[in-house]
Amino acid sequence: MKIIIIGSVAAGTSVAAKARRNDENAEITLYNADYDISYSICGIPYFLGGEVDELETLTPRSAAWFKKRYNVDIHTRHEVIGIDTDKKSVTVKNLDTSETKQDNYDTLVFATGATPTTPPIKGGDMKHVFHVRNIQNTATINSFMVSNNPKKVTIIGAGFIGLEMAEQLTHKGLEVTIVQRSNQIMPHLDKDMASRVEEHIRDNGVNLLLNEEATVITENAVQTKSGNVIDSDIVILATGVRPNTKLAKEIGVELGASGAIKVNPKMQTNLSDIYAVGDVAESFSIITGKPIYRPLGSTANKMGRIAGDVITGGDLEHRGILGTGILRVFDLAVGYTGLSEKGAKTEGFDIEVLHNIKPSRAEYLGGKELIIKAIADRKTSQILGVQIVGEDGVDKRIDVFVTAISFKAKAEDLFHLDLAYAPPFSTTKDPVMYTGMALQNAIDKKNKLITPQELTDRIDSGERFQIIDARATKQYEVSKVDGAVNIPLAKLRDEAKNLDPNIPTVTYCNKGVTGNAAQNVLKNMGFKEVFNLSGGNKNYQSFKRKL
Known part of the structure; x- marks a missing residue:
């Protein structure tokens, strides 16, 4: 043969x-x-940034x-x-x-x-304009950088390659600007999660321009449709393949x-x-x-x-993919798998959405926050998709979720996983387990969730809510959900008599746990409909910043 x-x-x-x-x-x-x-x-950006010493590697x-x-x-x-x-x-x-x-x-x-796409930009064929596509091309970029010592770079596109190049060239000492046509980076993420990464990129000194389109490249600048002129010694095209x-x-x-x-x-x-x-x-x-x-x-x-x-006569078959991806952006890892909230709605699923903010491991051993957004099908309880942003432990959790979704796990199955635990690696109730527990409770209507977006949309449409901030007063005075009243959890049982049990009520704390406890108190006291704010005030304030 x-x-x-x-x-x-x-x-x-x-x-x-x-x-x-x-x-x-x-x-x-x-x-x-x-x-x-x-x-x-995938290793090319790390050579150009100096993290990989030899191209031959x-x-x-x-x-x-x-x-x-x-x-x-x-x-x-x-x-x-x-x-x-x-x-x-x-x-x-x-x-x-x-x-x-x-x-x-x-x-x-x-x-x-596949071949990198070349956007129709005047000047896109100039000698200081590059795609990131293969080894020979990478050697040419490196040679140009060594010979010309560029100080300012414009990256057109904010997908994987664009963000990896932004990180690496920032580390290399260049002043980096990203130009992105759409209103967010990383199109496979939901906007509320992408905005967290955008904020982090800007905090690391990158000039991120959203809803901008590069139209002309000259020897020393990139001009945009809105009239911005960006000084540029080198231009990277990262607009997909x-x-x-x-x-x-x-x-x-x-x-x-x-x-x-x-x-x-x-x-x-x-x-x-x-x-x-x-x-x-x-x-x-x-x-x-x-x-x-x-x-x-x-x-x-x-x-x-x-x-x-x-x-050659074998019987292997392709079982499909979830579209899983993971990316390092400065100190953050960004992982996603399965359907986004937007994608799940487009496919017609009736979904439950949870924002779970938990440390990756014991905080007394340096555990950092993970922000997990999980989507489940209310009809079947199956997990449909997960997005995670955090400094530590993202890869471990996203791979667990990939495995679970691949085998059609239900939300409750996550809670029952016998995951490895020791304080340097996890918490006693791992973020994966808590995600499954909270999602299943929401699906079963034991502990209903409401996202900041849904709450805002419903209020804007004229619905009336009682919003209870169950945190300490000092925390409430620093930042709060619009329209919320402060009733700390310890006082809630006494002060609940001043609330109307027939009006839909939203409880929240900083991340969700105390808000869930407040939700249970009000439910047990006969309140008709009580929601816990998904991700708490932290998630709400992040949502507000992107508006």
């Missing part, structure tokens, strides 16, 4: 490695237009290494420029000599990856709703003996079953392994 793979970064090399493990006799050839194979695109494997270990022929600087599906042949161009040749296949795999589907489209490969190649769970396209994997291929959501496109190295590796197994 002759397998030809087009592309040899994460997905392509994974196809080859798995196919070889299954079949020692298969002839496996990879054609790659780039100079390098199997490199870490990001290219741990060469074509020679693959040949020796897997008996796989990898031809770099060779581009497949044509495919004849009837003859099962490809036309390959040597980019160094311009010579072409024909090669035949039994099975063909598209692992052509698009799948490299041109060659596939030419031969009739079907594209999916996302614009990437449509594949079935075995990574097969609509054409016989042709597969697609990695950033060129579409995945699907574990939750909704609908197409989803998330170009990440982890997904690419998984897809490649599945295709390599299927091609």
